Amino acid sequence: MAWLCRSLSLLLSTAVAGSLFLSGLPKAAYGAVPAVGTHAQASALIDVESGRLLHSSQGDKQLRIASLTKIMTAIVAIEDGQLTDVVTTSKRAYAREGSSIYLQLGEKMTLLNLLYGLMLRSGNDAATAIAEHVGGSEEGFVQLMNNKAELIGLRHTQFRNPHGLDAEGHYSSANDLARLTAYALRNPIFSDIVRTKVKTAPNPNDEWDYMWHNKNKMLSMYEGADGVKTGYTKLAFRCLVSSATRNGQRLAAVTINDGDDWADHRKLLDWGFQHYPLVSIADKGQAIAAYTLAAGNSFRYPLAESEKGELKSTLILEEAMTTRYKLGYRGSLEWSIGETRIGTVPVYDAGSVRLQLPERRPLTLAALHHSDSPRFFADSLMDAMRALFR
Incomplete structure (x- = not known):
């Protein structure tokens, strides 16, 4: 009209x-904001509420992103799945290589608890189980991931799997990951999961419950930290997305291939809060x-x-x-x-x-x-x- x-x-x-x-x-009567640098191959910083990119270095470069992939896996599962559903671990999920929450073949777990295992411990088995349940198959779920990327407007992103293991044609960029994270953090369920330091879940295989400690050290080492996800593969190297909230403002930082990511994220977040309130x-x-x-x-x-x-x-x-x-x-x-x-x-x-x-x-x-x-x-x-x- x-x-x-x-x-x-x-x-x-x-x-x-x-x-x-x-x-x-x-x-x-002020000069320009001083630049901020990192050791990363690519980096970005975004204000979550407005979606404004405050910093970008090689921000549109298409790179391997390792387990930062699971940010998209989680938000698609939250938006398209039923969190109370009970998911059965398939042979494909049970045998998935890489980081794991050690699901047993045929083990049953709620989708919500799988999401905690996915985001706190980066379980590739959890990622596969989630994908098969929500998408009907891993391939069907990947299509949902790419559809979501297009809907959000991620122009330098393509997914081939739900876990982030190295695969040709599987990539994103620092700017796209920042935008994806800002989108996901507006979902209260996603936000609650990624700020959790320790989570317990029923374990049908032993007398004790699962206890998952979040791999994201920023939650303990940075004031106001409340997310988001670590990542590493031999080809992607160290990848990290972190978020923090101070004075009612939430920022999210992204680094890809950064050997000093914990220090760089503290620097990025401090810089953003100081210069762009x-x-x-x-x-x-x-x-x-x-x-x-x-x-x-x-x-x-x-x-x-x-x-x-x-x-x-x-x-x-x-x-x-x-x-x-x-x-x-x-x-x-x-x-x-x-x-x-x-x-x-x-x-x-x-x-x-x-x-x-x-x-x-x-x-x-x-x-x-x-x-x-x-x-x-x-x-x-x-x-x-x-x-x-x-």
């Missing part, structure tokens, strides 16, 4: 209490100066001090005769740094019942790259129906 919009670029330099200021931040740009319900309108969502974005003076916004007003206007949508606020758009939120009448509805994630830069914002029409329709039938 096409519609006409009127665009007003508002650059305000004075403040009025209680109003939403579209680019009211003064020009900051989350800034609250808009609050839901906040009035827009000179209009009887309000922001439909809050919006936070990681900004360097030197970028704050470059922050601009555009108010795009909906024409009154459109369907979306009749459903209560009054337009959108779009923010940019220089010429780069970073996010947008819907705008409603200041007294609209839609401001009382649950908050939506703002459409951010990553989404803007893959969409002309058709989501707003569907959201407008759903929100209007909720408002009508409250």
